[in-house]
Amino acid sequence: MGLVCPEGALASLLAYLKLLKKWNSSFNLSGVSDVETMVSRHLLDSLAVSPHLCGKLFIDIGSGAGLPGIPLAILNPDKHFILIDSNGKKTRFLFQAKIELNLDNITVENSRVEHYQSKQQIDMVMCRAFSTLEGIVTKIQPLFSSSCKLLAMKGHYPEDEITELPVEFEVTKTIKLKIPGSDSQRHLIEIMHRK
Numbered sequence: 141m142g143l144v145c146p147e148g149a150l151a152s153l154l155a156y157l158k159l160l161k162k163w164n165s166s167f168n169l170s171g172v173s174d175v176e177t178m179v180s181r182h183l184l185d186s187l188a189v190s191p192h193l194c195g196k197l198f199i200d201i202g203s204g205a206g207l208p209g210i211p212l213a214i215l216n217p218d219k220h221f222i223l224i225d226s227n228g229k230k231t232r233f234l235f236q237a238k239i240e241l242n243l244d245n246i247t248v249e250n251s252r253v254e255h256y257q258s259k260q261q262i263d264m265v266m267c268r269a270f271s272t273l274e275g276i277v278t279k280i281q282p283l284f285s286s287s288c289k290l291l292a293m294k295g296h297y298p299e300d301e302i303t304e305l306p307v308e309f310e311v312t313k314t315i316k317l318k319i320p321g322s323d324s325q326r327h328l329i330e331i332m333h334r335k
Contacts (some may be wrong), residue, residue, distance in 0.1 A: 143190055145215060152241050153183060159237055169205040173271055177269045180321030186211040186268070188317040189291060192328060196285020199224060199283060201253040202270040206234050208293065211268075213246050220245050226252045235270045254279045261285065268293040270284065273301040277309050277331065290331040293317075297327050310334045 157178050163172050170182065186208030193212070196219055200209030203223035213221045223234050223246060231250040238246045249256055265280050265288060273292055277284065284290065289312070294301075302311055313330035
């Protein structure tokens with residue numbers, strides 16, 4: 141994938157998968173239970189976003205088991221990630237992962253995204269399997285300044301969802317992601333306020 145891993149990142153990524161597998165058996169954080177499938181479907185899928193990050197402060201909405209936020213935080217220790225999820229069991233897992241993996245560049249918020257308020261300028265909002273594009277931009281309105289970008293991870297190219305975007309938003313990039321070990325289609329859709 142051409143990614144540069146900081147020292148200790150591979151060990152942290154594997155420790156995260158081990159923790160996810162352990163918690164998954166009790167809390168159903170992911171539909172995937174074996175570690176080998178987790179590597180391509182969760183880890184590599186999340187890390188494919190890394191080259192497209194711009195800025196210092198990122199919000200992962202509907203973070204669930206910390207995807208894509210935790211793998212990205214491990215790979216990018218110089219950037220800060222706010223992981224938001226409204227499910228208490230999932231945010232308990234996120235807190236545990238933050239502590240066990242020593243991820244000082246993560247903040248966990250147990251909140252609905254539409255109720256979350258940030259005191260800082262957000263550079264990018266990201267999500268994976270969260271909602272339709274229209275649903276996402278509606279929910280993140282309070283966080284979505286004119287310079288902020290949305291990075292939405294989708295499977296097949298979401299042509300219908302793009303045509304249903306509110307007129308004040310535009311797709312600024314679509315990137316077809318190649319995920320090693322996966323035959324599934326993956327697209328990264330970048331959206332901004334229309335200038």
